[in-house]
Amino acid sequence: MLLVEDEPVVLAALKKYFTGEGFDVDCARELEEAEALIATTYYAVVIADLRLSGTYAVEGLTIARFIRHYSQGTRVIILTAHTAPAIQQSARAFGAEAFLPKPTPLAEIASTIDRLMGAAS
Amino acid sequence: MTRHTLLHDILAPGGLSILFQPIFEIVDGEPLLFALEALARGPKGSNVECANVLFEYVRRKGKETEVDRACIARAVSAAAGVPGAPPISINVHASTLERDANFTGFLTETCNANGMDVSRVILEIVEQQRFRDERSFFAALGALRNLGVRIALDDIGIGYSSHRMLIEVRPELFKIDRYFVAGSAENEYSRAAIESITLLAQRLGGRVVAEGIESLSDFETVTSLGIDLVQGYYFARPSFPTSFGAPSPLFQPSAAH
Numbered sequence: 001m002l003l004v005e006d007e008p009v010v011l012a013a014l015k016k017y018f019t020g021e022g023f024d025v026d027c028a029r030e031l032e033e034a035e036a037l038i039a040t041t042y043y044a045v046v047i048a049d050l051r052l053s054g055t056y057a058v059e060g061l062t063i064a065r066f067i068r069h070y071s072q073g074t075r076v077i078i079l080t081a082h083t084a085p086a087i088q089q090s091a092r093a094f095g096a097e098a099f100l101p102k103p104t105p106l107a108e109i110a111s112t113i114d115r116l117m118g119a120a121s
Numbered sequence: 122m123t124r125h126t127l128l129h130d131i132l133a134p135g136g137l138s139i140l141f142q143p144i145f146e147i148v149d150g151e152p153l154l155f156a157l158e159a160l161a162r163g164p165k166g167s168n169v170e171c172a173n174v175l176f177e178y179v180r181r182k183g184k185e186t187e188v189d190r191a192c193i194a195r196a197v198s199a200a201a202g203v204p205g206a207p208p209i210s211i212n213v214h215a216s217t218l219e220r221d222a223n224f225t226g227f228l229t230e231t232c233n234a235n236g237m238d239v240s241r242v243i244l245e246i247v248e249q250q251r252f253r254d255e256r257s258f259f260a261a262l263g264a265l266r267n268l269g270v271r272i273a274l275d276d277i278g279i280g281y282s283s284h285r286m287l288i289e290v291r292p293e294l295f296k297i298d299r300y301f302v303a304g305s306a307e308n309e310y311s312r313a314a315i316e317s318i319t320l321l322a323q324r325l326g327g328r329v330v331a332e333g334i335e336s337l338s339d340f341e342t343v344t345s346l347g348i349d350l351v352q353g354y355y356f357a358r359p360s361f362p363t364s365f366g367a368p369s370p371l372f373q374p375s376a377a378h
Contacts, residue, residue, distance in 0.1 A: 026168065027168075028168060029127075030126055030127060031181075032178050032181035032182050033127055033168055033169070033178055035177070035178075035181050036168070036169070036174045036175075036177035036178035036181060037168055037174060039177050040171070040173045040174050040177055041174075053124065
């Protein structure tokens with residue numbers, strides 16, 4: 001699993017939880033760092049924050065599109081505090097399978113992963 | 122305010138570390154140190170400690186020139202004091218030679234500052250992509266060769282290397298990628314590719330380095346195909362610059378006869 005999140009506290013909490021759930025977890029805080037990892041490593045699941053730079057850029061969508069190009073089998077979940085329908089539509093169009101608002105309980109993220117992994121198998 | 126990124130950590134003092142892996146020349150069945158390849162690693166404990174991730178990241182940031190310069194500075198500094206003053210093979214992006222107008226001056230100054238003869242440098246060109254300014258690239262190659270720097274092309278057979286690039290650069294060293302070398306004893310198609318590259322190198326006046334030799338059978342295969350420059354875990358893993366020249370205990374010189 002790859003977690004992509006620029007907020008260290010959130011990233012640490014996600015990492016701790018999913019490591020405890022038995023995932024082998026890598027973390028990235030930048031778009032290019034995430035892309036470099038995805039280009040060199042296969043991940044079953046990538047959970048990415050929509051916005052990584054603190055600007056209005058939507059790096060999470062860039063990551064979703066990158067994954068669809070490089071790694072068809074990877075499931076993509078976008079987390080965001082910005083739940084505008086237009087962005088959700090873009091996320092689906094770019095290849096994200098799930099779009100979850102922040103905060104979403106960690107157990108709910110885990111069950112979304114289970115559902116996506118089940119659908120993939 | 123600029124956000125702190127991994128790039129800052131990479132370029133900070135101590136951000137990059139350099140390991141060296143020997144390239145051996147097989148003479149009368151015995152491995153003699155031919156050169157050391159400098160291999161960069163990113164900050165310890167980070168995702169970019171791994172070289173593949175490091176350079177993917179750097180290319181996506183568009184910072185090849187800055188990081189290539191930093192790697193070269195670290196490699197020359199680390200190599201300057203290596204006993205026996207062997208040649209040092211250092212990776213550089215083709216785009217750096219194309220876009221860094223003062224690269225030759227930088228390399229010369231870096232070598233001078235470390236008391237190292239610039240003619241010890243072999244530049245391994247990686248990630249050759251379509252040029253924006255071909256003339257600048259070839260002008261840089263010419264200037265480097267005038268200093269006595271040798272040119273190697275890396276990853277031959279995969280990636281962006283092409284026959285056109287081989288003909289136009291005419292490298293002194295053709296580095297055949299491990300994809301073809303590892304397991305070549307059992308793969309006639311890999312052997313055919315190695316033979317083809319070796320023939321081309323001979324015709325173009327270069328020598329072939331077989332990368333990624335991991336077993337006796339790999340080694341015997343490439344030497345049977347006329348290759349006498351070898352590199353890989355079978356001989357030596359990358360290590361910090363302490364002592365070089367002794368191949369790994371795995372290597373059995375008698376096997377080369």
